[in-house]
Amino acid sequence: MDYRLLRAFTAVFEEKNMTAAAQRCHVSQPALSASIRQLEEQLNVTLFIRQPKGVALTDEARRLYPSARRLVNELQNLPTLFAQQGGAVSLSVGLMADLGQYWQSQLIAECYAALPGLQLTLLQGCAGDMRIDRDDALCDDDLFFPLLDDAYHLAVSARHPFAQQVREAISAEQSLTLADVPAQEWLACHASASYQRIMGVLSQHSLVLTPKGTTDNHQQLAAMLNAGLGIGLLPQSLLADWPTLLHCPVPELALSRRVGWCYSVEAARNPAVQQIIQHFTHGTATDAEPSEPESLLRC
Numbered sequence: 001m002d003y004r005l006l007r008a009f010t011a012v013f014e015e016k017n018m019t020a021a022a023q024r025c026h027v028s029q030p031a032l033s034a035s036i037r038q039l040e041e042q043l044n045v046t047l048f049i050r051q052p053k054g055v056a057l058t059d060e061a062r063r064l065y066p067s068a069r070r071l072v073n074e075l076q077n078l079p080t081l082f083a084q085q086g087g088a089v090s091l092s093v094g095l096m097a098d099l100g101q102y103w104q105s106q107l108i109a110e111c112y113a114a115l116p117g118l119q120l121t122l123l124q125g126c127a128g129d130m131r132i133d134r135d136d137a138l139c140d141d142d143l144f145f146p147l148l149d150d151a152y153h154l155a156v157s158a159r160h161p162f163a164q165q166v167r168e169a170i171s172a173e174q175s176l177t178l179a180d181v182p183a184q185e186w187l188a189c190h191a192s193a194s195y196q197r198i199m200g201v202l203s204q205h206s207l208v209l210t211p212k213g214t215t216d217n218h219q220q221l222a223a224m225l226n227a228g229l230g231i232g233l234l235p236q237s238l239l240a241d242w243p244t245l246l247h248c249p250v251p252e253l254a255l256s257r258r259v260g261w262c263y264s265v266e267a268a269r270n271p272a273v274q275q276i277i278q279h280f281t282h283g284t285a286t287d288a289e290p291s292e293p294e295s296l297l298r299c
Contacts, residue, residue: 001042001071002038003071003072003075004035005035005036005038005039005042006039006068006071006072007025007072008021008025008027008032008035008036008039009035009036009039009047009061009064009065009068010065010068010069010072011024011025011032012032012036012047012048012055013057013061013065013068013265014265014266016054016055016056016057017053017054017055018032018033018050018054018055036048043060043064045058045060045064046058046060047060047061047064048061062143065143065265065268066143066145066268066277069268069269069274070268070274070277070278073269073271073274074274088117088118088119089115089116089117089118089119089271089272089275090119090121090272091111091115091118091119091120091121091128091129091130091272091273091276092120092121092122092123092127092128092129093111093120093121093122093123093128093129093130093131093132094123094124094125094126094127094128094130094131094132094133095122095123095124095125095131095132096125096131096132096133096134096137096259097124097125097217097218097219098217098218098219098235098238099132099237099238099259100235100237100238100239100240100241101241102237102240102241103148103237103238103240104132107132107147108120108122110279110280111276113279114275114276114278114279114280115272115275115276115279118272126139129263129267129270129272129273130261130262130263130267130273130276131261131262131263132147132259132260132261132262133259133260133262134257134258134259135258135259135260136257136258137262138262139262139264141264141265142262142263142264143262143263143264143265143268144260144261144262145260145261145263145277145280145281146258146259146260147259147260147261147280148237148258148259148260149256149258150235150236150237150256150257150258150259151235151236151249151255151256152233152234152235152236152253152255152256152257153233153234153235153236153239153247153248153249153250154166154176154181154231154232154233154247154248154249154250155222155225155231155232155233155234155239155242155245155246155247156225156230156231156232156245156246156247157225157226157227157228157229157244157245157246158244158245158246159228160185160228160230160231162181162182162185162231163246165180166246166247166248167246169248170246170248175248175249175250175251176248176250177250177251177252178201178202178205178207178250178252178253179205179207181231181250182231183207183208183209183210184210184212185212185230185231186209186210186211186212186230186231186232187211187212187213187214187215187221187224187225187229187230187231187232188209188211188213188214188215188221188232188233189214189215189216189217189218189220189221189232189233190211190214190215190216197255198233198253198255201252201253201255205252212229212230213229213230218234218235218238219238221234222234222238222239222241222242222245225242225245226242226244226245233250233253233255234247235257237259261276261277261280263277
């Protein structure tokens with residue numbers, strides 16, 4: 001793959017304007033257009049749709065951009081590769097609410113493994129050079145690198161009367177059905193992005209859920225469940241922080257949240273962000289269980 005084609009592509013992707021991209025690459029607009037056409041022919045895809053005031057990005061362009069930007073940056077950074085050895089690298093990372101602490105600790109350890117000399121700053125919410133968040137919480141033009149498909153499990157305290165049925169299901173390696181769950185014992189996180197999906201699935205099974213208690217985050221819900229106050233659904237990664245909770249899947253719900261790195265197009269030029277994404281490109285996490293820490297971030 002010709003470096004010049006990738007450089008032309010990243011410029012058009014970031015500028016969303018052929019004229020501005022041509023000026024940035026110090027080439028004529030016809031030459032830039034020819035480079036884009038050549039790249040599209042090589043990949044057999046359409047990357048941009050011309051509009052009166054710029055270009056629109058296609059899904060194929062969004063898929064190509066992270067890899068193209070990484071390759072362009074690696075080539076551009078070659079002259080300084082050895083000059084930067086031993087230097088400190090600063091990176092700020094925003095963390096979504098309701099991120100399991102055990103899983104978070106594994107993530108942080110991987111960041112330090114990816115960047116020797118890392119000076120890491122952790123922030124709350126939508127902040128930092130990059131952040132950990134759900135794929136349904138992206139800002140406009142954010143890029144997303146998946147790390148974890150986080151399944152929701154039915155959870156209950158070992159002290160709750162329903163715990164025996166959960167134990168039996170776990171022991172028999174079976175799953176529970178919605179009909180098995182006492183509707184009057186539900187606790188819910190109404191602020192969860194999955195709440196409306198849960199309500200929809202329950203209504204399809206003619207089950208009406210009137211929670212006996214609600215919270216606005218999963219951590220509070222876990223605390224209520226741990227107190228033996230009812231039954232609820234929690235992301236599997238967060239359950240690793242609550243070993244006193246019994247939990248098992250409910251196939252009828254089949255709910256999960258996809259968690260990963262979120263970062264802007266501009267942040268993708270940051271060498272530290274590039275190294276983090278390159279490190280995690282070797283494998284993505286799909287297992288939130290604590291029994292095998294390495295599987296949390298690689299598979």
